[in-house]
Amino acid sequence: MERIVKxxxxxxxxxxxxxxxxxxxxxxDDWSIELTEGELDDFCRLLDQLSQTISQMADELMDGxxxxxxxxxxxxxxxxxGFPESYTVEFILNQGRRGEGKWSVEAVSSLVPAAKMLKIF
Structure with missing residues (x-):
């Protein structure tokens, strides 16, 4: 199995x-942090859950x-x-070496589907 970078x-x-x-x-673009396998798995799982949740709430929100x-x-x-169709994502590591990161609305639209497919070969 080879290293994958998307x-x-x-x-x-x-x-x-x-x-x-x-x-x-x-x-x-100008930062990165390495994650353990458990951290990466949680990152991908929580990102998927949150993206589904915000999409599902679209009908319950008023315009704007x-x-x-x-x-x-x-x-x-x-x-x-943000909004169901355009939102930012941020995370904070809770254990070990600590770290945090944030992605813009523009980055999130392709980050979410890529996270779903990262470990699928």
Whole structure:
């Protein structure tokens, strides 16, 4: 199995199954942080949950109403904020070395589908 790095406008995701500790990578244009496999799995799972939640709430919001949704595991906290069709994503690592990151509305539209497919070969 080889190392995978996917990137788009304002985001990067990586998976290296051969790495000893930090098998995952998340980043933006000018920052990145390596993640353990558990952190990467939680990141992808929570991002998918939050993107589904904000999309499902579209019918319940008034025109122009912004929303913030958050989710957390033992390993990280994540939040989406904005409108159902355009929102930012941010995360904070809860354990170990700590770290945080945020993606713009422009980056999120391709980050979310890429996170769903990162470890599928």
């Amino acid at each position: 990137s788009g406008d304002g985001w990067r995701l990586g998976w290296n199954p051969q790495a000893l500790e930090f098998k995952g990578l998340v980043g933006g 109403e912004r929303i913030a949704c958050e989710a957390e595991s033992d390993l990280l906290w994540m939040q989406v904020q």
